Amino acid sequence: xxxxxxxxxxxxxxxxxxxxxxxxxxxxxxxxxxxxxxxxxxxxxxxxxxxxxxxxxxxxxxxxxxxxxxxxxxxxxxxxxxxxxxxxxxxxxxxxxxxxxxxxxxxxxxxxxxxxxxxxxxxxxxxxxxxxxxxxxxxxxxxxxxxxxxxxxxxxxxxxxxxxxxxxxxxxxxxxxxxxxxxxxxxxxxxxxxxxxxxxxxxxxxxxxxxxxxxxxxxxxxxxxxxxxxxxxxxxxxxxxxxxxxxxxxxxxxxxxxxxxxxxxxxxxxxxxxx
Amino acid sequence: xxxxxxxxxxxxxxxxxxxxxxxxxxxxxxxxxxxxxxxxxxxxxxxxxxxxxxxxxxxxxxxxxxxxxxxxxxxxxxxxxxxxxxxxxxxxxxxxxxxxxxxxxxxxxxxxxxxxxxxxxxxxxxxxxxxxxxxxxxxxxxxxxxxxxxxxxxxxxxxxxxxxxxxxxxxxxxxxxxxxxxxxxxxxxxxxxxxxxxxxxxxxxxxxxxxxxxxxxxxxxxxxxxxxxxxxxxxxxxxxxxxxxxxxxxxxxxxxxxxxxxxxxxxxxxxxxxxxxxxxxxxxxxxxxxxxxxxxxxxxxxxxxxxxxxxxxxxxxxxxxxxxxxxxxxxxxxxxxxxxxxxxxxxxxxxxxxxxxxxxxxxxxxxxxxxxxxxxxxxxxxxxxxxxxxxxxxxxxxxxxxxxxxxxxxxxxxxxxxxxxxxxxxxxxxxxxxxxxxxxxxxxxxxxxxxxxxxxxxxxxxxxxxxxxxxxxxxxxxxxxxxxxxxxxxxxxxxxxxxxxxxxxxxxxxxxxxxxxxxxxxxxxxxxxxxxxxxxxxxxxxxxxxxxxxxxxxxxxxxxxxxxxxxxxxxxxxxxxxxxxxxxxxxxxxxxxxxxxxxxxxxxxxxxxxxxxxxxxxxxxxxxxxxxxxxxxxxxxxxxxxxxxxxxxxxxxxxxxxxxxxxxxxxxxxxxxxxxxxxxxxxxxxxxxxxxxxxxxxxxxxxxxxxxxxxxxxxxxxxx
Numbered sequence: 001x002x003x004x005x006x007x008x009x010x011x012x013x014x015x016x017x018x019x020x021x022x023x024x025x026x027x028x029x030x031x032x033x034x035x036x037x038x039x040x041x042x043x044x045x046x047x048x049x050x051x052x053x054x055x056x057x058x059x060x061x062x063x064x065x066x067x068x069x070x071x072x073x074x075x076x077x078x079x080x081x082x083x084x085x086x087x088x089x090x091x092x093x094x095x096x097x098x099x100x101x102x103x104x105x106x107x108x109x110x111x112x113x114x115x116x117x118x119x120x121x122x123x124x125x126x127x128x129x130x131x132x133x134x135x136x137x138x139x140x141x142x143x144x145x146x147x148x149x150x151x152x153x154x155x156x157x158x159x160x161x162x163x164x165x166x167x168x169x170x171x172x173x174x175x176x177x178x179x180x181x182x183x184x185x186x187x188x189x190x191x192x193x194x195x196x197x198x199x200x201x202x203x204x205x206x207x208x209x210x211x212x213x214x215x216x217x218x219x220x221x222x223x224x225x226x227x228x229x230x231x232x233x234x235x236x237x238x239x240x241x242x243x244x245x246x247x248x249x250x251x252x253x254x255x256x257x258x259x260x261x262x263x264x265x266x267x268x269x270x271x272x273x274x275x
Numbered sequence: 276x277x278x279x280x281x282x283x284x285x286x287x288x289x290x291x292x293x294x295x296x297x298x299x300x301x302x303x304x305x306x307x308x309x310x311x312x313x314x315x316x317x318x319x320x321x322x323x324x325x326x327x328x329x330x331x332x333x334x335x336x337x338x339x340x341x342x343x344x345x346x347x348x349x350x351x352x353x354x355x356x357x358x359x360x361x362x363x364x365x366x367x368x369x370x371x372x373x374x375x376x377x378x379x380x381x382x383x384x385x386x387x388x389x390x391x392x393x394x395x396x397x398x399x400x401x402x403x404x405x406x407x408x409x410x411x412x413x414x415x416x417x418x419x420x421x422x423x424x425x426x427x428x429x430x431x432x433x434x435x436x437x438x439x440x441x442x443x444x445x446x447x448x449x450x451x452x453x454x455x456x457x458x459x460x461x462x463x464x465x466x467x468x469x470x471x472x473x474x475x476x477x478x479x480x481x482x483x484x485x486x487x488x489x490x491x492x493x494x495x496x497x498x499x500x501x502x503x504x505x506x507x508x509x510x511x512x513x514x515x516x517x518x519x520x521x522x523x524x525x526x527x528x529x530x531x532x533x534x535x536x537x538x539x540x541x542x543x544x545x546x547x548x549x550x551x552x553x554x555x556x557x558x559x560x561x562x563x564x565x566x567x568x569x570x571x572x573x574x575x576x577x578x579x580x581x582x583x584x585x586x587x588x589x590x591x592x593x594x595x596x597x598x599x600x601x602x603x604x605x606x607x608x609x610x611x612x613x614x615x616x617x618x619x620x621x622x623x624x625x626x627x628x629x630x631x632x633x634x635x636x637x638x639x640x641x642x643x644x645x646x647x648x649x650x651x652x653x654x655x656x657x658x659x660x661x662x663x664x665x666x667x668x669x670x671x672x673x674x675x676x677x678x679x680x681x682x683x684x685x686x687x688x689x690x691x692x693x694x695x696x697x698x699x700x701x702x703x704x705x706x707x708x709x710x711x712x713x714x715x716x717x718x719x720x721x722x723x724x725x726x727x728x729x730x731x732x733x734x735x736x737x738x739x740x741x742x743x744x745x746x747x748x749x750x751x752x753x754x755x756x757x758x759x760x761x762x763x764x765x766x767x768x769x770x771x772x773x774x775x776x777x778x779x780x781x782x783x784x785x786x787x788x789x790x791x792x793x794x795x796x797x798x799x800x801x802x803x804x805x806x807x808x809x810x811x812x813x814x815x816x817x818x819x820x821x822x823x824x825x826x827x828x829x830x831x832x833x834x835x836x837x838x839x840x841x842x843x844x845x846x847x848x849x850x851x852x853x854x855x856x857x858x859x860x861x862x863x864x865x866x867x868x869x870x871x872x873x874x875x876x877x878x879x880x881x882x883x884x885x886x887x888x889x890x891x892x893x894x895x896x897x898x899x900x901x902x903x904x905x906x907x908x909x910x911x912x913x914x915x916x917x918x919x920x921x922x923x924x925x926x927x928x929x930x931x932x933x934x935x936x937x938x939x940x941x942x943x944x945x946x947x948x949x950x951x952x953x954x955x956x957x958x959x960x961x962x963x964x965x966x967x968x969x970x971x972x973x974x975x976x977x978x979x980x981x982x983x984x985x986x987x988x989x990x991x992x993x994x995x
Contacts, residue, residue, distance in 0.1 A: 051846065053842070072845070072850075073845040073846060074844075074845040074846075074847075074848050074849055074850050074851065075850075077845065077846055077847060077848035078848045082846065082847075082848070083846055085842075085843065085846070089840050089842060089843035089846070090839075090840070090843065091835060091836040091839040091840060091843065091844070092621070092839045092840070093621055093623065093624055093835045093838060093839045094832060094835050094836060094839070098832050098835075099836075101829065101832055102829070102832045102833055102836045102844075102847050102849070103847040103848065105829045106848060107829060107830070107833070111828075111829060111830060112825065112828075112830040112857060112861065114828070115824060115825050115827070115828030115829060115830040115831065116821035116822075116824050116825055116828075117821070117824065118630070118824040118827060118828065120827075120828040120829060121829075162847065163846075166847065166848060
């Protein structure tokens with residue numbers, strides 16, 4: 001089986017720090033691959049690098065047989081390498097369905113002329129894909145709502161649905177479960193494997209060990225920018241390196257989150273007085 | 276060579292003014308994160324107040340009597356608002372009122388302006404998206420410029436200056452042995468700029484207030500946590516900025532013109548950007564350099580080898596633009612980002628689902644009022660429709676795509692002049708025409724198409740910076756381009772023909788398919804020919820429907836996606852650069868059509884028809900109507916000076932009334948930015964039409980951050 005995405009020696013440097021250090025990673029076609037690692041391990045930087053949002057300083061990335069190192073972000077997206085964002089980044093001025101339509105349809109040079117006389121191109125495949133994306137993310141009832149009217153969790157699901165609407169070959173999910181409530185988490189977790197049935201491969205980054213271990217075919221573990229372990233969920237679960245690097249950090253992370261909440265509350269109070 | 280050096284040094288005077296104004300711009304920016312496009316007008320107002328005090332002893336407050344004497348409002352008999360205080364009696368002060376009290380009074384007006392800008396405009400807009408802040412500063416510019424026109428009559432003022440700034444002082448002869456003479460006032464201006472720069476520099480470096488400002492500039496939240504109120508700091512800086520502007524304006528008194536002051540902001544922007552909006556010494560240096568470049572450029576242009584088509588005045592206006600573009604291109608990513616991160620809600624841009632009904636309704640209404648049937652409203656109707664047609668271009672570029680281009684009206688002018696050139700055949704068009712326009716003698720339709728193509732190309736050129744910069748920086752570039760386009764292209768005699776610099780006759784016989792469609796009625800000798808009205812209504816309706824349809828389709832969705840989030844738009848596979856160019860192209864094509872249609876209407880056009888303030892006024896009114904929808908452009912067109920609404924209120928033409936309408940428009944613009952975030956008074960939008968006017972009352976009060984402010988209540992009361 002061929003690999004849809006393959007990186008070799010991928011390195012991203014910020015100042016003197018290697019946020020990603022010679023990362024070798026492969027996503028086989030039609031498989032569900034996960035990347036885990038503690039906060040600051042370089043997971044999001046890795047996605048930013050392969051989608052063209054940060055420049056790589058060494059190594060290369062090959063997507064379905066093509067070196068994509070020189071391509072712009074939108075060119076990578078057009079080739080079927082589509083990502084979600086940890087920080088939502090929805091189109092706030094468009095309804096949920098319009099958010100999906102934007103990603104679903106590509107344009108020709110003359111598209112605007114057709115739009116002007118209101119003869120938009122209707123593509124059955126695209127419409128079906130969008131219907132499916134709304135359905136699977138449980139967003140049918142809010143298709144015409146504005147993203148700002150939704151809960152944080154459902155906004156997150158809109159982000160995933162938008163990526164699905166683009167009919168990607170490989171979808172890169174950046175912590176899709178973070179900030180979801182239990183019900184939303186279940187919607188997401190329950191359907192993740194279904195993505196594979198729609199001609200796509202999945203690359204998942206998440207904190208939720210349970211989620212990653214339950215849905216992935218193969219898992220990479222990143223720490224301080226380096227791949228420290230890889231294997232099937234079973235192997236990862238039993239790996240001592242992983243336990244030390246990742247699970248050991250977990251306690252510290254809970255504390256860090258508690259601290260963040262405190263800061264947030266303080267800032268919230270300050271903001272209140274300001275007004 | 277000596278002459279060139281003398282010319283360079285001769286530019287120092289203007290450069291010093293740029294430096295002083297730039298210093299004030301930096302102060303306001305550091306205090307509040309706003310680049311105030313109205314800064315030059317602030318300087319101008321203080322200068323006029325000073326001049327008026329010295330000549331007539333009257334103090335004019337920065338507003339005018341809003342309660343007009345005309346129309347039905349006269350019958351209300353409301354007491355007028357005081358605008359003029361007679362301070363100095365000439366019998367007491369023989370000759371001139373004393374200098375120091377005059378100066379202090381003028382600066383007191385500057386303080387008042389600073390407080391007004393802070394409390395009435397920028398404080399309420401502190402959480403508005405960038406568009407809102409830019410619109411706020413455009414409002415300040417338009418308001419003050421209009422009030423200057425109303426209160427001071429808009430004539431040139433010649434003033435003798437004072438102290439070391441007297442223009443008639445003995446010039447410096449043989450400066451540095453170069454042989455030429457240099458006005459002494461140039462050096463005085465330079466001293467003034469250096470003193471001002473040094474003062475602000477020390478203020479920021481060594482005082483507690485200055486340190487607090489710098490802290491708030493770098494990290495507003497952090498400064499707030501240390502107990503400094505960012506809004507208090509901003510307020511003080513606004514007052515300081517306004518007083519600095521006033522001083523600069525008064526110092527520069529020896530050559531004032533009503534619009535000159537407001538447009539001087541372009542040079543000041545160049546200076547401030549040269550200082551990266553932070554460094555006062557670099558800003559002063561930048562201002563002086565720009566002034567010297569202009570002086571030197573003009574000297575070069577006087578040479579015989581200089582190409583004719585590069586007009587001298589164009590070279591002068593191009594220099595600030597050149598500096599701005601260079602700084603933004605090479606340093607754009609290093610400029611402070613404060614105020615350029617979009618916070619707050621962008622105006623909602625709903626897709627309209629009943630375009631046909633709306634279009635039929637609007638066209639029917641227009642036809643009924645037009646002289647296709649009766650002819651009473653003809654002149655105002657076509658003015659309104661032309662404005663609406665132009666405003667559709669702003670709907671696309673500002674409303675949909677979120678790119679604040681202030682140059683679209685110049686593109687309209689450029690296209691109008693190009694059309695005249697394309698169809699020009701070298702014959703006298705009308706017996707009383709002054710100039711004969713030679714050209715390529717194209718048929719009307721071909722000339723129409725080619726002129727649109729030319730306007731579109733220019734629009735794409737102006738849009739190029741938008742690929743790298745956005746938000747307020749783009750507003751700065753496009754505003755600076757306006758003057759350069761006017762002086763370099765539209766007024767260029769070698770490009771546009773003999774009348775370009777003064778009065779350019781339009782083709783006397785524009786005909787489409789054998790039908791004369793010019794606005795000039797050959798029987799009545801008035802611009803009221805009915806076929807023109809019909810033609811204009813059809814074109815406007817087609818463009819309007821196309822613009823609304825654009826929003827309904829994928830192109831509009833892509834534009835809005837880019838407006839919301841360029842990063843995410845790229846992730847959704849959108850080629851952001853292409854889409855921006857497409858937006859600029861469509862918008863410029865529409866603007867070109869509007870310009871050409873205006874040229875069809877009247878027997879002659881002037882570059883002044885497309886002047887910067889007319890363009891900003893149109894932006895004000897479309898923003899007031901609603902920048903994001905087709906309805907907004909229709910409403911905006913009805914509101915413009917010379918259009919339907921003022922006519923219904925009984926306001927007739929004339930500079931003063933035009934100024935008043937623009938000032939009212941500016942106030943409305945600012946209120947609209949604060950209250951509705953730019954959705955405009957066209958709340959009878961697509962969905963509201965469907966659900967009835969009750970939809971208006973459905974507005975969520977949480978939407979507005981400042982729902983308790985007075986302005987808010989006032990306008991809500993007015994609009995419901």
